[in-house]
Amino acid sequence: MDKPLTASQLQVVEALYEPGSTLKVIAGPGSGKTLALLHRIRRLITTKQVRPDEILVLSLTNKAVDNILTKLLELFHSVKCEEHTNEHLTTIVNQINVSTIHGLASRIVTENEGTISVIEENGWRGLMRLVSKDMKTLQKSNACSIRELQRLFKSYQEGDSKNRNVMAKIADLMKSCKVLTNEELIKRAAFYLDNPTEQCIKLSKKEAVLTADIKSKFKIVFIDEFQDIYPHLGAFLGRICGQKQLALFGDPNQNIYEFLGSNKKVIKQLESINTNLKTMFLHDNFRSTPEIMAAANDIIHHSDSYSNYDPVLKGPCGISPQIIRIPDPIDELEFIVEQISQLVCSSVKLSDIAILTRTNAHSESIAQYFRAYNIKFQKLTSHPDWLSDVRIQFLIDLLRLATIAHYEVNAGKEELEKKLKSDFSVVVTLSAMRGVSDQSIQRLYLDCRQKSMPFWMYLTHVPASRWPVNAACRQKIESFKVNLSKLIAGGALFDMNDHSQLFKHICCTANAFDSQVMQFKNKQELDTFKSHLEQMLLVMKYCACNKGSDSSLVEVFLESYYDKSGSNYPVDFKMSKQDEINISTIHSSKGLEFPVVFLMGTPHTVLPIESKALYVGMTRARNLLYLINIRHPKINSRLKTSTPSLLLNQSFWKYFCIDLNRPTNVQRGLSLHKYSMLKNKYNFSSKNKRSYSTMCKKIISFVATRYKVH
Ligand SMILES: Nc1ncnc2c1ncn2[C@@H]1O[C@H](COP(=O)(O)OP(=O)(O)OP(=O)(O)O)[C@@H](O)[C@H]1O
Numbered sequence: 065m066d067k068p069l070t071a072s073q074l075q076v077v078e079a080l081y082e083p084g085s086t087l088k089v090i091a092g093p094g095s096g097k098t099l100a101l102l103h104r105i106r107r108l109i110t111t112k113q114v115r116p117d118e119i120l121v122l123s124l125t126n127k128a129v130d131n132i133l134t135k136l137l138e139l140f141h142s143v144k145c146e147e148h149t150n151e152h153l154t155t156i157v158n159q160i161n162v163s164t165i166h167g168l169a170s171r172i173v174t175e176n177e178g179t180i181s182v183i184e185e186n187g188w189r190g191l192m193r194l195v196s197k198d199m200k201t202l203q204k205s206n207a208c209s210i211r212e213l214q215r216l217f218k219s220y221q222e223g224d225s226k227n228r229n230v231m232a233k234i235a236d237l238m239k240s241c242k243v244l245t246n247e248e249l250i251k252r253a254a255f256y257l258d259n260p261t262e263q264c265i266k267l268s269k270k271e272a273v274l275t276a277d278i279k280s281k282f283k284i285v286f287i288d289e290f291q292d293i294y295p296h297l298g299a300f301l302g303r304i305c306g307q308k309q310l311a312l313f314g315d316p317n318q319n320i321y322e323f324l325g326s327n328k329k330v331i332k333q334l335e336s337i338n339t340n341l342k343t344m345f346l347h348d349n350f351r352s353t354p355e356i357m358a359a360a361n362d363i364i365h366h367s368d369s370y371s372n373y374d375p376v377l378k379g380p381c382g383i384s385p386q387i388i389r390i391p392d393p394i395d396e397l398e399f400i401v402e403q404i405s406q407l408v409c410s411s412v413k414l415s416d417i418a419i420l421t422r423t424n425a426h427s428e429s430i431a432q433y434f435r436a437y438n439i440k441f442q443k444l445t446s447h448p449d450w451l452s453d454v455r456i457q458f459l460i461d462l463l464r465l466a467t468i469a470h471y472e473v474n475a476g477k478e479e480l481e482k483k484l485k486s487d488f489s490v491v492v493t494l495s496a497m498r499g500v501s502d503q504s505i506q507r508l509y510l511d512c513r514q515k516s517m518p519f520w521m522y523l524t525h526v527p528a529s530r531w532p533v534n535a536a537c538r539q540k541i542e543s544f545k546v547n548l549s550k551l552i553a554g555g556a557l558f559d560m561n562d563h564s565q566l567f568k569h570i571c572c573t574a575n576a577f578d579s580q581v582m583q584f585k586n587k588q589e590l591d592t593f594k595s596h597l598e599q600m601l602l603v604m605k606y607c608a609c610n611k612g613s614d615s616s617l618v619e620v621f622l623e624s625y626y627d628k629s630g631s632n633y634p635v636d637f638k639m640s641k642q643d644e645i646n647i648s649t650i651h652s653s654k655g656l657e658f659p660v661v662f663l664m665g666t667p668h669t670v671l672p673i674e675s676k677a678l679y680v681g682m683t684r685a686r687n688l689l690y691l692i693n694i695r696h697p698k699i700n701s702r703l704k705t706s707t708p709s710l711l712l713n714q715s716f717w718k719y720f721c722i723d724l725n726r727p728t729n730v731q732r733g734l735s736l737h738k739y740s741m742l743k744n745k746y747n748f749s750s751k752n753k754r755s756y757s758t759m760c761k762k763i764i765s766f767v768a769t770r771y772k773v774h
Pocket residue numbers: 065067068069070073091092093094095096097098099100315318350351654655656657683
């Protein structure tokens with residue numbers, strides 16, 4: 065963090081703050097764009113050109129936001145300053161608004177409309193159950209996947225007139241339940257920026273502070289990785305950035321979201337917000353070895369003037385990217401663990417390693433393999449993992465339903481009507497119950513619609529004997545209601561201000577529901593759920609510490625969990641990191657770097673990997689890059705023969721340690737000795753190939769227990 069900046073970085077950092085101007089910084093991977101962005105923020109604050117709370121930094125992924133927040137904190141703390149205590153420096157960083165674009169939109173809509181939610185997997189599943197009969201007729205086949213439903217709904221929103229009736233039914237349902245898709249969220253947020261006070265919240269009686277701040281307080285907006293902005297974000301960003309200084313940081317060669325629509329128009333739109341546009345370039349490369357950069361530059365056709373040269377500032381490491389083809393998927397995984405087991409016997413920590421894939425499904429299959437062998441890993445996702453967990457979504461839906469049930473018992477008529485709009489959580493939680501079939505939910509919901517009643521009111525006011533379902537289902541729903549009433553008994557849920565108490569209460573009660581989502585197939589599933597629960601607890605803790613004394617924790621949590629899900633809470637609130645291998649798609653690894661990267665192609669696809677995705681993946685690596693089963697005209701893969709042991713390459717390990725600022729006491733043959741010792745410890749038998757890979761996994765687990773990540 066205290067590295068001296070180059071002259072071109074300094075130009076970016078020191079450019080004056082001018083309202084109504086745009087600063088566009090274009091630079092290749094590893095050229096220190098992010099570092100320049102962070103230094104610019106610090107300089108603007110320390111020279112008092114703007115206050116921390118006047119700065120808005122936007123990015124597309126939670127991971128990138130986390131990265132910026134963590135590094136900002138490091139940067140502020142790295143410079144000795146007598147004026148400020150450490151605590152004060154943290155407070156300054158926490159005042160800077162760093163957010164994903166969707167997180168910001170969600171906060172704007174929430175403060176203007178009251179609690180909204182963005183539809184997640186569980187929601188689509190619930191919707192699917194409501195419309196499954198109609199979907200079957202549409203599809204003319206029995207099965208329609210949730211993805212297919214999402215796709216059809218998206219095309220309906222874009223004006224496709226096919227399947228109108230069914231899709232309109234879904235849209236109507238979503239509207240009445242205040243649940244939005246991501247695209248709607250962005251549109252709605254743009255609307256409130258245009259009409260700040262009109263709608264402003266008679267409902268929640270709060271002021272739309274953020275909406276107003278965007279118009280009048282924020283002076284400078286940074287957009288990181290601007291090349292990835294996709295079209296539907298254009299209008300929203302246009303409204304945010306007017307009359308401020310706009311700072312765009314990015315690299316057109318790393319645009320890997322072209323499949324979401326051409327973004328050239330959006331970038332032009334952003335550039336035309338201010339008349340005064342200044343473009344700057346950073347040319348140097350601090351990250352990857354010359355060997356890696358030579359291979360990566362070969363992939364991309366550098367036509368732009370800025371990338372005609374990009375001097376690599378590191379010396380050669382002596383090892384070219386390892387290009388390997390292994391047709392069998394199990395052999396492929398075994399090759400990776402074998403390499404990792406050797407690497408960790410040298411100077412590599414598990415957290416130095418990233419395994420990057422083209423698709424989520426491929427990431428998941430590697431994760432499953434690691435899980436089965438107890439190899440520690442974390443999956444990097446653009447959306448936090450815990451929120452995508454259907455069981456967590458079930459708990460959240462249950463809490464939402466509990467608030468409805470609570471208001472039904474305790475609220476006045478007006479408030480009750482407002483709350484009871486949320487049929488959605490009723491449908492979703494009910495449809496997760498065993499013994500409540502799709503048809504029963506459909507019949508019940510139809511009947512309730514005919515009676516023009518909110519669904520929950522229907523279930524509580526219309527006698528069960530009149531429900532159009534069979535006796536067994538009736539009984540299930542009655543016991544569902546009994547369990548729910550335990551959750552809200554005596555107003556306890558709303559009186560809980562302590563996050564661990566609330567957490568325990570919801571987890572224990574959820575257990576009593578006979579729900580099919582809360583079943584676990586194996587221990588791994590249970591462990592994953594536990595780690596997601598920890599994340600949920602952390603967000604609850606944050607809400608508990610920051611809520612006003614007159615608001616209820618459960619409501620504050622429901623209002624803000626989406627926005628606070630991964631990044632938007634103070635940096636020092638995060639859980640300590642473990643030493644774990646990183647598994648990610650190439651898309652989610654954007655902006656990050658790792659000393660060792662395994663870049664995975666898909667062995668059975670004939671289509672080559674897109675050049676830009678390959679370029680982004682390759683340039684995540686600092687020192688060691690494996691290209692496994694990559695199909696691309698510029699990559700000449702060979703069938704895997706035996707790879708020479710890296711463990712003996714003393715000069716490489718010295719280079720590696722110096723690069724990462726680690727002690728360089730790499731003794732000749734020491735890693736190999738350690739590897740042999742561990743092989744003996746785990747009774748390796750050279751005759752049996754599978755025993756070799758089992759041993760590798762044991763070595764990885766053994767080594768992992770000894771490191772703690774700083
Ligand atoms: N002036 C400098 N001196 C030494 N190291 C630097 C300097 N500037 C940046 N670096 C280092 O180079 C690496 C890449 O920097 P950074 O992540 O900011 O690049 P980037 O341009 O944002 O890359 P990408 O486009 O891939 O996201 C980081 O490890 C950073 O600390």
